[in-house]
Amino acid sequence: MKNLVILGAGAAGTMMANKLHHALNPVEWKITIVDRDNVHYYQPGFLFIPFGLYQPEDVVRPRTDFLPKGVTFIEQEVDRIDGNHDQVILSNGQTLHYEVLVVATGAEVVPEETEGMKAELWYKDIFDFYTFEGSTQLAKKLQNWQGGNLVINLAETLIKCPVAPLEFTFLADAFFEDKGIRDKVNITYVTPLSGAFTKPKATAMLSTLLDEKKIKVVPDFYLARVDNERKVLVSYDEQEVPFDLLVTVPVNKGSKMVERSGLGDEDGLNFMPTDKYTLQAKKFDNVFVIGDATNIPASKAGSVAHFEGEILLENVLSYIQGEAMEARFDGHSNCFIETGHGKAALIDFNYETEPLPGKFPWPLLGPMDLLKPTRLNHVGKLAFKWVYWHMLLTGKTLPVPTHMSMSGKITEEEIV
Amino acid sequence: MIMETLLTPTLELDKEGYLKNPAQWTPELARDFAAKANIVLTDKHFDVLNWLRAKHAEGVPLTIRKVGASGLVDIKKFYELFPGGPLKVSSKIAGIPKPASCI
Numbered sequence A: 001m002k003n004l005v006i007l008g009a010g011a012a013g014t015m016m017a018n019k020l021h022h023a024l025n026p027v028e029w030k031i032t033i034v035d036r037d038n039v040h041y042y043q044p045g046f047l048f049i050p051f052g053l054y055q056p057e058d059v060v061r062p063r064t065d066f067l068p069k070g071v072t073f074i075e076q077e078v079d080r081i082d083g084n085h086d087q088v089i090l091s092n093g094q095t096l097h098y099e100v101l102v103v104a105t106g107a108e109v110v111p112e113e114t115e116g117m118k119a120e121l122w123y124k125d126i127f128d129f130y131t132f133e134g135s136t137q138l139a140k141k142l143q144n145w146q147g148g149n150l151v152i153n154l155a156e157t158l159i160k161c162p163v164a165p166l167e168f169t170f171l172a173d174a175f176f177e178d179k180g181i182r183d184k185v186n187i188t189y190v191t192p193l194s195g196a197f198t199k200p201k202a203t204a205m206l207s208t209l210l211d212e213k214k215i216k217v218v219p220d221f222y223l224a225r226v227d228n229e230r231k232v233l234v235s236y237d238e239q240e241v242p243f244d245l246l247v248t249v250p251v252n253k254g255s256k257m258v259e260r261s262g263l264g265d266e267d268g269l270n271f272m273p274t275d276k277y278t279l280q281a282k283k284f285d286n287v288f289v290i291g292d293a294t295n296i297p298a299s300k301a302g303s304v305a306h307f308e309g310e311i312l313l314e315n316v317l318s319y320i321q322g323e324a325m326e327a328r329f330d331g332h333s334n335c336f337i338e339t340g341h342g343k344a345a346l347i348d349f350n351y352e353t354e355p356l357p358g359k360f361p362w363p364l365l366g367p368m369d370l371l372k373p374t375r376l377n378h379v380g381k382l383a384f385k386w387v388y389w390h391m392l393l394t395g396k397t398l399p400v401p402t403h404m405s406m407s408g409k410i411t412e413e414e415i416v
Numbered sequence B: 001m002i003m004e005t006l007l008t009p010t011l012e013l014d015k016e017g018y019l020k021n022p023a024q025w026t027p028e029l030a031r032d033f034a035a036k037a038n039i040v041l042t043d044k045h046f047d048v049l050n051w052l053r054a055k056h057a058e059g060v061p062l063t064i065r066k067v068g069a070s071g072l073v074d075i076k077k078f079y080e081l082f083p084g085g086p087l088k089v090s091s092k093i094a095g096i097p098k099p100a101s102c103i
């Protein structure tokens, strides 16, 4: 019997367990998946919890509900990968031998990376919304908050779901408006990027929206520390931004397990060097990496993990057969962006093509509009929860092509 | 005298003034790029520039954090050496393309 081991039973690991269980002969292969606990969070839902739009119970399910029978689930912290001996060591000392390993240990927020972040004001006036704890604590805070300077800050450029802090900002604007206290709240968006987003056309669209909603953007601000006493953010070049309520996206890092295995990238963020086309680990041929755990230059998002999953399945099967791996990931990413008041925008892009305006997925028919806030896109965003629990995790093919398509997109030449 | 090298007819710059072909880079050129940004280059600057060039040649995407983890300078020092947007400024002086922030 051969062993295929998956580390991490989040979005990507669970999806791969289902796909591989369908594809591999159970007489020949034993599939094992490891996670530190049995609580699966729908992380995209964390965005809605602070505003009371989702309740905590909407986003939690047991991991085992989504794992097929016939796949062994081990609830244990992974200590490290010993790639030279094809084995994984768990923190209770148990070792798992593998023929093929899939690493899907994701990304987590590490507020401890920034001086003064997780200090006196943590969960009093400083909150994250990237964790279950953070988003539920923030919901309580927002219920009674009477206004002042609300600052949204990204501590680092590389974060999972890079549009989530903008969505949070738009939803906050709408939330305070509905509450009738928008005039008592100054909203400032403080980012290490040179603009609202990384890609030019999407940045232009989003900047217009931010302007309309009277949200101030402070670009090129790279956070060095949080001064709790004076309640200011201080950048490496000593710029300062005062806050009454700080909503931070702390530094995102890969699992500590990657660091313990000595397999992290050279920036010290614990993401694993991975071939951006085949998704094979750079260091070991029989190790594959998927989802937020990789260092590939694509968004860290559930939709991306889904597109990667289709490629990874092909390549793992080819690898097992001793054939050349021919499936290529193109960096395809597809994200709804909540813009508040029941509307959302949609962006679709890959390694080579930035988000463009147009229709999705079909030219003219759409029905979705790209790079434009519409009610239908908002419906799409909310439907993602259902798609996530019922299709994405269970490894079903979504009605969206794996490779990005130019069909329906309007390019520069056509606009002119 | 200063910026003489920047006027070399064969030198190709992109719209934002970044050198198109990193192979055309010379230390003199770096000094002229730096002068335009009001920076006088020291050995420490050159250590960072050479490191950036080497990483770029290896195809490694660069970030401020990576420079901070290089062992040459910490992030604070990097800001002191290249005020403003340190990665953008240093990339220009190092004759490599403008850093593309991947998502």
Ligand SMILES: Cc1cc2nc3c(=O)[nH]c(=O)nc-3n(C[C@H](O)[C@H](O)[C@H](O)COP(=O)(O)OP(=O)(O)OC[C@H]3O[C@@H](n4cnc5c(N)ncnc54)[C@H](O)[C@@H]3O)c2cc1C
Binding pocket: A007, A008, A009, A010, A011, A012, A013, A034, A035, A036, A037, A042, A043, A044, A045, A046, A047, A076, A077, A078, A079, A104, A105, A106, A107, A129, A130, A131, A160, A161, A164, A255, A256, A257, A290, A291, A292, A293, A300, A301, A302, A303, A304, A305, A335, A336
């Ligand atoms: C606020 C927010 C909003 C988002 N919105 C969207 C959205 O609208 N659309 C979208 O597509 N994506 C969104 N995302 C991103 C999406 O949630 C992630 O990209 C996705 O979960 C990545 O899947 P993954 O399997 O790589 O990582 P995860 O789902 O995070 O799973 C990693 C798993 O590995 C386990 N693990 C890690 N280390 C160890 C260890 N040492 N031992 C044992 N287990 C370990 C963890 O417990 C975890 O279960 C959002 C994320 C956040 C935080």
